[in-house]
Every structure is written in C-alpha cells, then in structure tokens.
Amino acid sequence: MPNYQQNSHNKSLKSDHPTHRRRGQELEQDILKATLNLVQETKYEDLTMDMIAKNAQTNKTVLYRRWSSKSDIVIAALRTQTTGLAEQLKQVPNTGSLAGDFHQLFAQINTLLATLHYENLFGLMRERLGGISIRDYFDKFLQQNWLSQMVRIFFKQAADRGEIDLDQIDESLYDLPAFLLLNRIYAPHSQAIDSAQLNHLIDAVLMPMYSAFLKKK
Amino acid sequence: MPNYQQNSHNKSLKSDHPTHRRRGQELEQDILKATLNLVQETKYEDLTMDMIAKNAQTNKTVLYRRWSSKSDIVIAALRTQTTGLAEQLKQVPNTGSLAGDFHQLFAQINTLLATLHYENLFGLMRERLGGISIRDYFDKFLQQNWLSQMVRIFFKQAADRGEIDLDQIDESLYDLPAFLLLNRIYAPHSQAIDSAQLNHLIDAVLMPMYSAFLKKK
DNA sequence: AGAACTAAGGTACCACAGTACCTAATTTAG
DNA sequence: CTAAATTAGGTACTGTGGTACCTTAGTTCT
Numbered sequence: 001m002p003n004y005q006q007n008s009h010n011k012s013l014k015s016d017h018p019t020h021r022r023r024g025q026e027l028e029q030d031i032l033k034a035t036l037n038l039v040q041e042t043k044y045e046d047l048t049m050d051m052i053a054k055n056a057q058t059n060k061t062v063l064y065r066r067w068s069s070k071s072d073i074v075i076a077a078l079r080t081q082t083t084g085l086a087e088q089l090k091q092v093p094n095t096g097s098l099a100g101d102f103h104q105l106f107a108q109i110n111t112l113l114a115t116l117h118y119e120n121l122f123g124l125m126r127e128r129l130g131g132i133s134i135r136d137y138f139d140k141f142l143q144q145n146w147l148s149q150m151v152r153i154f155f156k157q158a159a160d161r162g163e164i165d166l167d168q169i170d171e172s173l174y175d176l177p178a179f180l181l182l183n184r185i186y187a188p189h190s191q192a193i194d195s196a197q198l199n200h201l202i203d204a205v206l207m208p209m210y211s212a213f214l215k216k217k
Numbered sequence: 218m219p220n221y222q223q224n225s226h227n228k229s230l231k232s233d234h235p236t237h238r239r240r241g242q243e244l245e246q247d248i249l250k251a252t253l254n255l256v257q258e259t260k261y262e263d264l265t266m267d268m269i270a271k272n273a274q275t276n277k278t279v280l281y282r283r284w285s286s287k288s289d290i291v292i293a294a295l296r297t298q299t300t301g302l303a304e305q306l307k308q309v310p311n312t313g314s315l316a317g318d319f320h321q322l323f324a325q326i327n328t329l330l331a332t333l334h335y336e337n338l339f340g341l342m343r344e345r346l347g348g349i350s351i352r353d354y355f356d357k358f359l360q361q362n363w364l365s366q367m368v369r370i371f372f373k374q375a376a377d378r379g380e381i382d383l384d385q386i387d388e389s390l391y392d393l394p395a396f397l398l399l400n401r402i403y404a405p406h407s408q409a410i411d412s413a414q415l416n417h418l419i420d421a422v423l424m425p426m427y428s429a430f431l432k433k434k
Numbered sequence: 435a436g437a438a439c440t441a442a443g444g445t446a447c448c449a450c451a452g453t454a455c456c457t458a459a460t461t462t463a464g
Numbered sequence: 465c466t467a468a469a470t471t472a473g474g475t476a477c478t479g480t481g482g483t484a485c486c487t488t489a490g491t492t493c494t
Contacts, residue, residue, distance in 0.1 A: 021442060021489050048480060062442060064482065098375040098427065102394070102419045105371075154322075158315045173426075177319065202319045209390075209426040210315065238459055238472060265450060279472060281452065 022058075028066065031056040035077035044074065151177050164210075177206060239275075245283060248273040252294035261291065368394050381427075394423060 022030060034056035038047055049070055053059045067073040093104035151174045158164040239247060251273035255264055266287055270276045284290040310321035368391045375381040 019489095023441065023490075027442080049482080050480080058442075059444065060482080061444075061484095065441080068482095070481070093371075094374055096378070098371055098380060099419060099424050101371045101374065102423060103416060106416070106419060154310075154315055154318045157311055157318065161313070163315060173421075199320060199323070202316060202323060206319060207316050209393075236459095240460075240471065244472075266452080267450080275472075276474060277452080278454095278474075282471080285452095287451070 027058070027062070031058065031063065031066075031073070032077045032080050035073055036081065039074055039077060047074075049073075173210075176209070244275070244279070248275065248280065248283075248290070249294045249297050252290055253298065256291055256294060264291075266290075390427075393426065 031052070035052050038051060038055060042051075047070070049060050049063055052073065053063055063073060067076060093101045093108075095101050095104055155164060155166060155169060155174070159166040248269070252269050255268060255272060259268075264287070266277050266280055269290065270280055280290060284293060310318045310325075312318050312321055372381060372383060372386060372391070376383045
C-alpha cells in the first residue's frame, strides 16, 4: 500500500513549488516554451520526454495527455514560432514573370526554414532515414552515384545520335529522374509504384521537360 | 551465484539442440535467412531483435556482434536477395532514343523494387518519417496542398500574361518545384539550403524545364 | 459552503533497442 | 594432446518512448 500520507509535509520540503498548479493554456505554453528551448540546443534524438518534462517542471504523463508522441510535441513547439511566417507565406507572389514569382516564393521559404533552425531538424530527419539506412542501400541505386550517372550516359548517347545538344544542359538536370523516383517513394500516402505510373512519369514529365533541349528535327 | 552446473543435463532436456554450435558463415546465413522470412511477413516496426534471434535459434548478443543495428541486419538480409538483380541493373540501356532508355531503366528499377517487397519497406520509411511527422508540418508548406497549388497559380498568372500556354501542361509538372525542394532537404549529405542554391534551382533547372512550354516571343 | 467533477502530479510499469559481462563449445597453436 | 584464443550462448541490465493507475489541487455546479 503506497505511503502518500507523507505528501502533506513533503510539499513544504519540495523546493520551490509555489503552491500554484498550472492548468490549461498556461501549462501548455510553459511546456512548449521548454520544448522550444531544448530543441534548439539538443539533437532531436538526444532530446527525451523526461528532459522536456523536467524542464517544464512537470512530468511525462502530462505531456502525453496533450500530445501523443515526442515528434508531436516538437512540432507543436515549432508551430508557435512560425505561425506568423506561415501566414505571410500564404500570400501569392505576382511579380510579372514566372521566374520572378518563383524567386520570391523560394526566398520566402528560405526565410521560413532559417527561422526554424531547420538544419538541426532536418538533420534529424536525415539521421532517422540514415538510421533506418535502407536509405544507404537505395542510395546506391537511386541516388547520384548511380542513377544520375546513368542519366548522364543517356544524354551522351542522345548527343551522339544528334538528338540533343549537351552544352545547354545544367548538371542538376541529371538528378531529376532520381528526384522524381525518390519522391514517389517518400511520398506520404503513396502506394506501391506500378509501371503505368513510371511510364507516365517519363512521358508526361521527364520528356516534356527535356524536350527543351531536344534539337528540332 | 549462478547455477550453470545444471547445464550439462539441461542440454539433454533442451529440445532439439543438435549438439552442434553454428559459427561464422553458417550462423550468419541462418540469421539472415530468418530475418528475411520475418521481414516479409512483419512490419518493420513490429519486428524485434528478439524475434529474429529466437527465429534463428540464437540471441540478441550474437546479432549485435555482427550488425550494429536492427536496420543493418534487415539491409544485410535484403542484400542477399538482390545482389544478382543489382548487377543486372548496372547494364546501361541503349535503345536508340532518350525516351526508350528511360522506359527501360525505370522498368528495371520497378522489378528491383518488386523483388524487395518494398511496399513494406518503404511503408516503413514513410512511417518513420510520419512518426517524426515534422513531415506533417512541412507537407503543409512544401507539398501538394500548398506549394503545388501556388505553382498552379503562377502558371495561371503567366498564362494570363500570355507568357505560356496552359493546355500543354501536365498536372505532374506543378509538383516539380516541391519535389526539388524536398529532395534538397532529404538529401543524405546536404547542408543548410542557402538562397544562392535556391536561385540556381530556379534559373538552371526549373525555368529551362518550363521553357518548353513558354511561348516563343 | 460543500459535493462532484476535471485535470495535474506522481509512481511504477511495459516493450524494445542496445550493452556488459559472464560461461561454454570449438578451433588453432604449440 | 593439451593450452590458449576465439566466438557462440545466455542472463541481466540500462535508457527511452509510451501506458496504467492512483492521488491531489483546483474548478464548477447546486
């Protein structure tokens, strides 16, 4: 049988408990603030729920009552910092040229990412992927060292056939097929890729794209 | 003090221990075989090291002596199945047209993915990303519902200006900027994105790509 | 003011990845 | 053939995410 009878005098001993029990919004804000502090100086994996709880002067149970996982609480904390910026991002640039619109949009996104200290955060995502490291395996097939290399060869072959003019092609373009494939794979709700989809990718996306560099016959 | 003195008669009781202690290659093969079996019928997260150990009739310690993590052992198991196919993938298609080369390559990749039962495995990767679920957060900004939508508007604006002909544009093309950004973020060794990179992305990749659809002035 | 309810505090627990440390079988060196 | 080195077997432990369950402070209803 537990000995909770001591509690009444424990309380007086227990350091700085100001007799005030935080609730609702107040508590939530304190927790998120603590999380935000920690997340900026700690790698995500090294951040523990107990650390957050301790830092916010509460305990895990309280955390899990509001957020269902560690990642949820971190997200919530980030959101408090960025909702203003996110609003700003909702405004559609209209600079008078397609290129100009893109430049402005990307600049805004860049600002958002900087505000988020995202180097750490995506460091985390990459580490998790790396930790699973099936990524390591697939990188061999889908990433630069292999797929981009192969695309490079395709273009060389096409140039030899007189199909295309190599000089205009930026290095980054060789990575595009790999990008497209990887995105299909990482996509949040994607099902298994079937060959119909892959063919569509080539005919409706890749080839029209590359057609910019195909010589007119 | 432990009672290992019983072992000699325990052995006779202990089911089917054939008195033969596996080592080296033999043991390793058995473990990988067990892993492979399990991985095909179990979601990655539900797969535990103890399960693998039990299934291979050994114990965790032995597993960690050879592989440094759960993901490593799963990868190793997969590799046993696919090294042959991977070799095959190293051959460069040369069909006589750029489009043809792509089709053949993608088909080969598709076969590889199918062989790997990758629906489960990438299910896993997505779940981990989802689990981190910072993904959820960024999806709002970088994924279809927002970024692609914005790109769509850009094109509409451009069409209104007479800069571009909307009819030729495949839906998938609207997703391209999001893809490019996400890949920068997920890329295994990427550093923080700076605005110079983003601008290069637009000028050297996106715009040349979309130029296929720009009206000749 | 007091009873009933709500939400926070707190402790202990579970499952699983990964480690420490031991014993025992098998191989290899001498 | 025996001793030393190697490597498998086994148990128990730690740390962390997450849950169960209880007690207690504070709020709200009557």
